Amino acid sequence: MGLLKYTIYRLLQAIPVLIGISIITFVLANLAPGDPVRLMLQGQQVDEELVRAIEQRYGLDQPLHVRYWNYMTGLVQGDLGYSIHRDRPVSDLMVERAGPTLLLVVSAYVFAIVTAIPLGIIAAKRRNKPTDHVSRIVALVGVSTPSFWIGIMLIIIFAVQLGWLPSAGLVYPWQPPEAAGYDNHLQLWAATIEHLLLPMIALGTLQMATLMRVERTQMIDSLQQEYVKLARAYGVPERTILRKHAFRSAQLPIITIIGLNLSTALGGAVLIETVFAINGMGRLFIEAIQQLDYQLIMGITMVLGAIFVIGVVITDISYAYIDPRVTYGERE
Amino acid sequence: MATTESQLEEQEPGAPEATTDDEDVEARVGWRYTLAKVKRDATARIGFYIVAIVLVIAAFAAVDSNLSRLTFGALSDYRAAQALPFFEHPTALPESGEAQRNVPPAFVDGGTLSHPLGTDPQGRDYFTRIVYGSQVSVSVGLVATAIGLIGGTIVGAISGYYGGWVDDVLMRAVETLYAIPPLVLIIVFIVFVSDGSPDIRYAVIGVGITFIPVFARIIRSRVLSVREMDYIEAARAAGVKDRNIIRRHVIPNSFAPVLVYATLQIGVTILIVAGLSFLGYGAQPPTPDWGEMLRIAHGRYMHSNIWLSIWPGLAILVTIMGFNLFGDGLQDALDPRIKN
Amino acid sequence: MSSEPLLRVENLKTQFFTESGTVRAVDGISFDVHEGEIVGLVGESGAGKSVASMSLLRLVDDPGEIVGGEISYRGETIFGLEEGPDGELREREEMLSESEMRERIRGREIAVIFQDPMETLNPVFTVGGQLREFIELNRDLPSDEAKAQAIDMLREVGIPDPKERYEEYPHQFSGGMRQRVLIAMALACEPNLIIADEPTTALDVTVEGQILDLVDDLQDRYDTSFIWVTHDMGVVAEICDRVNVMYLGEIVEQAPVDELFYETNHPYTNALLDSMPRPDRTVEELDPIEGVMPEAINPPSGCRFHPRCPDAREVCTRVHPEPLEVDRADGYPHRAACVKHDVFDVGYDESVPLEAGDEAETGVGETGTEANVDSDSPLEEDQASTDGGESER
Secondary structure (H helix, E strand, O other): OOOOHHHHHHHHHHHHHHHHHHHHHHHHHHHHOOOOOHHHHHOOOOOOOHHHHHHOOOOOOOOOOHHHHHHHHHHHHHOOOEEOOOOHHHHHHHHHHHHHHHHHHHHHHHHHHHHHHHHHHHHOOOOHHHHHHHHHHHHHHHHHHOOHHHHHHHHHHHHHOOOOOOOOOOOOOOHHHHHHHOHHHHOOOOHHHHHHHHHHHHHHHHHHHHHHHHHHHHHHHHHOOOHHHHHHHHHHHHHHHHHHHHHHHHHHHHHHHHHHEEEEEHHHHHHHHOOOOOOOOHHHHHHHOOOOOOOOHHHHHHHHHHHHHHHHHHHOOOOOOHHHOOEOOOOO | HHHHHHHHOOOOOOOOOOOOOOOHHHHHHHHHHHHHHHHHOOOHHHHHHHHHHHHHHHHHHHHHHHHHOOOOHHHHHHHHOOOOOOHHHOOOOOOOOOOOOOOOOOOOOOOOOOOOOOOOOOOEEEEHOOOOOOOOHHHHHHHHHHHHHHHHHHHHHHHHHOOOOHHHHHHHHHHHHOOOHHHHHHHHHHHOOOOOOOOHHHHHHHHHHOOOOHHHHHHHHHHHHHHHOOOHHHHHOOOOHHHHHHHHHHHHHHHHHHHHHHHHHHHHHHHHHHHHHHHOOOOOOOOOOHHHHHHHHHOOOOOOOHHHHHHHHHHHHHHHHHHHHHHHHHHHHHHHOOOO | OOOOOOHHHHEEEEEEEEEEEEEEEEEEEEEEHHHHHHEEEEEOOOOOOOHHHHOOOOOOOOOOEEEEEEEEEOOOEEEEEOOOOOOOOOOOOOOOOOOOOHHHHEEEOOEOOOOHHHHOOOOOOOOHHHHHHHHHHHHOOOOOHHHHHHHHHHOOOOOOHHHHHHOOOOHHHHHHHHHHHHHHHHHHHOEEEEEEEEEOOOOHHHHHHHHHHHHHHHHHHOOOOOEEEEEOOHHHHOOOOOOEEOOOOOOEEEEEEEHHHHHOOOHHHHHHHHOEEEOOOOOHHHHOOOOOOOOOOOOOOOOHHHHHHHOEEEEOOOOOOOOOOEEOOOEEEEOOOOOOOOOOOEEEEEOOOOOOHHHHHHHHOOOOHHHHHHHHHHOOOOOOOOOOHHOOO
C-alpha cells in the first residue's frame, strides 16, 4: 500500500469509532431523566403548549431510533444539530470556538515537545548523574500536579504578584490587528504570545513530563542497542550517535504517545480555558453543560472525539513514515 | 496504539512458568521477591510512606466525620478544648461573632497558631479542611480505580479469551470510550445521569467507567499471551471449563502488571476528580475537597488570599506523587530490564 | 615471526565493577596479530572473548574498565599505564586520546563485525545509507563516491542487485544477507584489522559455510588481518592461522592451528575438541565438557580449570599457571598454561590426583584460604605468577 492509500484506509478505520462516539453521546443525552426541553427550561414557567411546539419543531417527539437516524444523517452532511438555547447551528459555534482551543492545545504540544525531548535525551545520556535526577524530579512533579492548579499558581505569580503577563483571555493571530486594538501584526503576535504563555505552560506541563519520561527510557534503551555499539566501533562521534543513530528509533513511541495523549490534552483544555477565561470549545462545553444545551453538548463531544481520531490517524501515518518496518496496514 | 500496548505488555517479567498445581506458590514467591525489591528501592519507599501517611489520615478523617464522634467524641472534645484545630468539624461553620475569615497561615503576619494554615472565607480552619480533604481524594481514587480495574478485568478477559467477534465488538467499544476526552465524557455522564444535580458519587462511577478501557486493554494483551501457553492448552484439553480457566489461570497471571498500572492510575483518578470538583461537578460544598476548595479560591480570592489556592494544590501534588512514586517502584521491581 | 606484529596485547585486564563484586572478565591475556593473519580467540560463552575484543577498541561498556596491561597497534599505544610520581597508575602520555581513537583507529584501522546481524543494523535507516556513512567517515570520501564504493562492496560480498538493495531497509534482508552487509561495511572502510565477534553464530549452518568461504576469499584478496572470536572449534579449523584458547578470562593455550589440533597441550583444549562433532566420530562418542564454567566474579583457586579437569591433581588447586612455551611450531611458540608440563616444575607428577567430581563442588568460588597457600608457595614464584588470584586482595 502506498502512503495515500494507507491514509484513506486509516481514515476509514476511524469511522466505526466516530459512529461509536455518536452513539455514546446520543445515548447519554437521551438517558437523561425528563425530556431535554423541560430540562432546558428548568426553573421557568413551563407552558405545555410551548414544550410540545418546541419538541415538534426539533423532532423530539419522534421515537429514539428515528431521532438517532435524523441525527446521523445530519452529521454526515456536516450538520451537528441546532442549539435551541443559543438559537444557532452547532456547527457555527464550533467553527467559532475551535480556533482558540486548537491554538492552545497545539502550542502546549509545541512547548512540551521542545522541552521534553532535549531534556529526556540529556537525562538518558547522563543517566544517574545530577542532571538526570533533576529531570526525573521535574517529570515526577509534572505528572503529579493538576494542570489547573499550575495555571492558578502561574496567574498568582506572573499576573497578580509580578504583573508581567495577562491573567485572562486570548488574542488570536488570525484576526485583523485593528479589530483587536493593535496597530500592526507584530503587536498582534506579541500580544498573542503574551496571552498564550501561561495557559500553554499550564496545559503543556503534564505532556512535557510524560514525554520526557518516555524519551528518557527510550533513549536509554536505544543507546544500549547493538547498532549504537556498531556506530561507536566505526568511530562515529558521540554527538552524531545521540542525534542520529539512537535518536530516530527512540522517537517512535513518542509519536504514538503524542497521539494518544491528545484526549487528555483536550480534556485539560476544558480546565485551562476555565482558569484563564479563554473562549474556546472547553468553556463552551461547560456553558452548554450548565445550560443543559444537549445538542451543543453532543456536538462538542463529537468534534472533540473527531479531533482525537484525526490526531491518532496523523500520528499513525507519521509513524509509518518514520519506521520503514511498518508496511502500511499491518504492523509487525 | 500498538506500541503503548506492547510496552505495557513488556513491563513485567516473563510470565512465571507455573504449572497447574503450584502456581499459587509461585505467585506468592514472586510477590515476596517483588516486595523485597520495593523495600530496597529508595523512591518506592518514599512513595510508600507518603501513601501510608495519606491513607492513615484519610482513614482517621473518615472515622471522625462519619461516625460523628461516636468513638473519638470524648477525645476530640478534649482536644478542642485545647484549641487544637484538628478536630473542628470540617464543614461546620463557626458561630458568628467568633468567625475569623481569611486568616493567613501562622507563619505570615496576621496569622495565628490556632489556625496553622489560616482560615477560609467562611472562617473555617483551613488545616482541618485540608486534612479531611484527603478522605475524599483517597476514597474517590481507590473506589474509582477499583471500578475500572474490575470492569476492565472482566471486559479484557472475555475479549482476550474468546477472541473473534466478541473481541472485535468489545475492543471497538473500548476504543470509542478512549476517543472522548475522559473529563468531557465524565461530565456528560454526571450531568445526564444525575439529572442536573451533580454529586461526588456520580463522579466516582463516571471516572471508574471511563477507566475500564485502559484496564481492559492491558488485561486483554496479557490474556492473549497467556492463552497460548502450554499449561492453558493442557487445562483446556483436560476439559476444564472456560470460566474456570480464566478465573484460575488467566487472571492471576495477568495481575502483576495490572496492579502496577492501577497504582499509577489512582494518581490519575485523583487528578481527574480534582478537576471535576474544580469545575463544580465533583464534590459539592460544604464537603471539604481539595478541588472544590480550589474552585472557591480561584473564583474570588486569587488576589486577596493566595494561600487558599496554594494549600489544596500542594496536598493534591504530594498525594499523587506518593502514588506515582510507589507505582514506579513497583514497576521497576517487576521489570528488571530497565533499571533507573 | 621476524616482523613487528600489527597488534600486540600484553597482560590485558578488563574488569567490571558491579554491585555484587568485581568481575575479572579479562584477566591478563597476551597475544599478537601479524599482517594478513587470522587469529582465533576461542572459548565457551562467558570466557571473556567478546570483552577482550572490545577492549582492543577501548569500547568496554559501563561498568567495565580496562585496568591494566598494554595494547599497541603499529607502534601506537591504544592502552598503556605507567606509574606516576606518587606510585599511582596513570595513563601513559603516548596513549591515544578518546578522539584519536575515534578518528584514527575505530573503523579506519580496526573494524568490527558483530555477532547478531539482526540487531546490528539500525532498523530505521537504509542499509546503503548506513554503509555510506561509515565509508564517508573512515575514508574521507565525498558522499557520491562513498555511495559508489558501498554499492561495489555490496556486490563484492555477494549481494545480488546491489543498486536496488542499497535503498532497502534492514528488515528486508535475511540474516545471512545482513551479515554480508556487515562484512561489506568492515571491508569497505579498508581497515588493516577486522575483529569478527562470533559473526556466524546466529546463522544457520549452510549460511555459515558461505560466509566463511566469503571471508576466506576476501581475506586473500585484501590481505586484511582478522581476530576471529568464536566458540566453535570447527570454524577455527576452517579459517584460523593461529589460535588462542580462552578460559575464564585467561588464555590457556596458544598455538598455530594445526599444532593446536594435533599436538594439543591443555586439557581444556582437549575437552573442547572432544566435544566438537566430527565426521570421523559418532554422536555417542562426543564427549561434552563436565560441569559449567564458574563465574568470573569468583574464580576457583589455582588453575581455574581444575574443578572440571580430568587430569587435575592436588597441586592444581594451589598453583596458578601462566601460559609458558612448551613447544615451537612454524616459528611460533606453542604455549600452554597447565602444570602437567615439565617447564612448570611444581611437582605435578608427585601430586595426588583429584577425584573427579569431588573438587567440582568445593573448588568453585573458593579463593580465600587456598589462594594464600598459593601466593606463599615459593615453588611458583619463579615459575608461574599468581597475579590472577592476588590483585584484588
